[in-house]
Amino acid sequence: MKKAGVTLADVAKVAGVSVMTASRALSGDGYASDETRAKVQAAARQLGYTPNALARMMKGGKTNVIGVVVNDLSSAVVNCFVTALSEEVRKFDMDLFIYNSLGDMGGGKGKRVSQLLHGLWDGLVYVLPRMSDDYLETLEKSASPIILVNYFRHETSLPVVRGDNVNGAHDAVTHLLELGHRRIGFIRGSSYTGQSDVRERGYLAALADAGIKTDPALVYPGDFNEQSGLEGGRRLLELAEPPTAIFAANDAMAQGAMNAIREKGLRIPEDISIIGFDDIPSASMMQPPLTTLRHPFEAMAQATVQELVRRIRGESGRRQRIEFPSEFVVRESTGPAPGSAASARARKRRS
Numbered sequence: 452m453k454k455a456g457v458t459l460a461d462v463a464k465v466a467g468v469s470v471m472t473a474s475r476a477l478s479g480d481g482y483a484s485d486e487t488r489a490k491v492q493a494a495a496r497q498l499g500y501t502p503n504a505l506a507r508m509m510k511g512g513k514t515n516v517i518g519v520v521v522n523d524l525s526s527a528v529v530n531c532f533v534t535a536l537s538e539e540v541r542k543f544d545m546d547l548f549i550y551n552s553l554g555d556m557g558g559g560k561g562k563r564v565s566q567l568l569h570g571l572w573d574g575l576v577y578v579l580p581r582m583s584d585d586y587l588e589t590l591e592k593s594a595s596p597i598i599l600v601n602y603f604r605h606e607t608s609l610p611v612v613r614g615d616n617v618n619g620a621h622d623a624v625t626h627l628l629e630l631g632h633r634r635i636g637f638i639r640g641s642s643y644t645g646q647s648d649v650r651e652r653g654y655l656a657a658l659a660d661a662g663i664k665t666d667p668a669l670v671y672p673g674d675f676n677e678q679s680g681l682e683g684g685r686r687l688l689e690l691a692e693p694p695t696a697i698f699a700a701n702d703a704m705a706q707g708a709m710n711a712i713r714e715k716g717l718r719i720p721e722d723i724s725i726i727g728f729d730d731i732p733s734a735s736m737m738q739p740p741l742t743t744l745r746h747p748f749e750a751m752a753q754a755t756v757q758e759l760v761r762r763i764r765g766e767s768g769r770r771q772r773i774e775f776p777s778e779f780v781v782r783e784s785t786g787p788a789p790g791s792a793a794s795a796r797a798r799k800r801r802s
Contacts, residue, residue, distance in 0.1 A: 457500045465494040517759060518548040518572035522581050527731035528701075532578055532600065535752035543760055548572055552581075574759040576600060581643055596762035598755055601746075603645030610762075612755045612773045614746035616646055616728075619777030620653025620698070621660075623726045623744060626779065627696045628661050631788035632724065636694035638683035638704045640675035647675070647700045650728060654698055669694055673704050680707025688715050688723075695723055695788045702727035702734045702743055709737065709784070720786030730780055739783035747775050 463473035476483040476491035517540050521529045540547045574596035591608050601613045627635050637654045640647035671686050673679035699705035705727030730745035754773045
């Protein structure tokens with residue numbers, strides 16, 4: 452239990468060192484031998500001393516806190532990344548401050564967030580940012596260490612850690628093409644973050660590489676939510692010449708599209724194949740398990756924290772863009788196109 456009124460001077464006295472040395476040993480700023488650091492930390496534990504982050508901030512010192520701003524904590528993707536980020540932050544003996552913006556980072560709201568977080572953190576991470584151009588410009592002018600995660604909307608001077616959405620989407624559509632599919636629908640997400648746009652770019656590039664002309668009727672404007680995947684799946688299946696496969700810009704919309712397919716009495720993948728993006732925890736438990744693309748959240752979180760700490764400490768070797776390849780995860784929701792040569796070969800193998 453923490454003892455009332457315990458000060459840094461008390462810790463220094465028990466450890467047999469000066470107050471300045473005790474401060475260096477606990478904060479990590481400045482030199483302290485391993486032996487001294489161990490003695491000071493043991494004294495702090497004995498006395499129940501907790502460094503006062505607010506006091507350090509007021510003195511212009513480091514708080515050992517990293518702030519992370521997210522748009523929606525209910526998002527499975529955001530949760531996966533923030534969990535990995537939290538584990539990585541602990542390796543540096545730092546704490547994570549999470550702020551859920553619940554919407555667009557712009558206008559007066561963006562200013563309030565900036566005021567709230569000012570001085571409470573040593574560095575800030577924006578995860579899947581949805582921010583106005585004005586707010587992005589404000590961040591770019593800030594002298595504080597800031598990193599954007601999975602930001603695609605505009606070119607920016609801020610460092611960005613992100614997954615490779617273009618090649619990932621290209622791999623997904625190429626997989627379907629190799630299975631004999633030629634009419635491939637695409638359910639796009641909201642264009643606000645830019646992620647859907649780059650995934651669509653990969654979709655279109657794969658079709659062009661195969662010499663297939665794009666049919667605008669096969670592209671449905673979703674919004675990354677399951678309901679829009681359901682509506683998109685219904686719309687695509689109502690076409691005079693419906694697709695034999697659907698690529699959804701995220702797993703939630705893929706789940707919605709799967710529901711639309713079942714409504715039609717169709718089988719997955721015998722009648723129609725489907726691919727998602729993100730590999731959320733429920734993707735492997737869908738019926739059938741969903742073929743999708745996965746970003747390496749642990750590696751991305753590690754790179755984010757390491758780059759941010761490097762900037763906080765003013766170290767060299769900084770990087771502006773850190774991009775990770777997507778991993779293609781093939782499960783049971785994709786199969787040969789009905790009536791294709793690939794389908795005939797599959798039937799022959801089963802017989």
